[in-house]
Amino acid sequence: MLAVVGLWVGAAPASAGTAAPFPNVPVAADRVNGIGNASLVVGNVVYVGGTFTSVRNPAGTTVASRANLAAFDATTGRLLGGFRADTNGKVTDLVFDGTNLYAAGAFTTVNGVVRGRVAALNPLTGAVRTNWVGNTTGQVNALALGGSNLYIGGSFGSVSGVARSRIAALRRSDGGVVTAFAATVNSTVFGVGAQPDGSKVYLGGTFTTVNGSSRPYLAAVSGATGGLSTPVFSGVSGLILDVDVPPGGTRLAVATGGSGNQAAVFSLSSGSKLWRQRCDGDVQAVKAVGTELYSGFHEGCDGSTLTRMTDNLLESGARVTAFQPSFDRFWGVWDIEATSTVLAVAGDFTRVGGVPAQGIAIFRRSG
16 A cells, blocks of 8 residues: 555646547456445545445455445556545545545444544545544535635535534634635535635535525635625536536536536636537536546437546537447446546446446556
């Protein structure tokens, strides 16, 4: 484990441009025995969270028990046995700030330690950070890092006894509620994104109002106070299931469900929709890396019932048709995370590109 994690130090960020598309066949990796709802790439480590109880090798033999969270070597695809962070409920999102691995979901314990739906973990071992507590009263669906804060969104009504309506800011240092940030949302938050400095936070979900004002499904708020901010988005076509802030901070990528069924990119200056990639089912995940935007969905796309992901150029929306891996199950892709060389896809599938890849698929490219 230490040899793998040593690659984190000085790991290169996603490149400004990209070489060839990722291959359509993932690494022949270990896999989970259930559904992946969250993925994260940190250096040469891939984390997956979801609902599962064990990890199996490519031949289908169980190699270890793992409850809802596991870590894999991004090159070999093998389980990293030194990491263990078993939860008693679903894991829905994961982020890493260079020190802590933060996990969110529906759980109330991690490795037997009481943690209400959000926790800070040691990224090497999975041990719970004992000095970090941010218990919520309802499920946490999404996490985002901004400045010194961890922003959390979901269906909760309070955090550590402090009333907070479905969105809150926690101190990265100890999990305490940032009292100055107090936005109010009238329905569930499914996606949260933030500017790196924490100046603005972007919320997506099923809500129609934020702080009492009309903001259907997508809104921008101040990262300091939670007050409404610019832009006011136009052309939002349905509930938002995921949000991503591409590098540069001038655009916002969203995954649209309901009747919208599209990945869309918005201008953060005007709030207008710049382009969309429409498919047959809800778009459930978006992730920008380099010059590309990956989106994941269910049902199919462009007449193909095996397609559950698209690769589009971030600037223009042009489709990169060379990347089109096949998936064998209806619900497809629930989360996407990537660097310039590793693409980690979590979802409800058992085979990807014709190879066994249940719950998590790891794609690698060179250059």
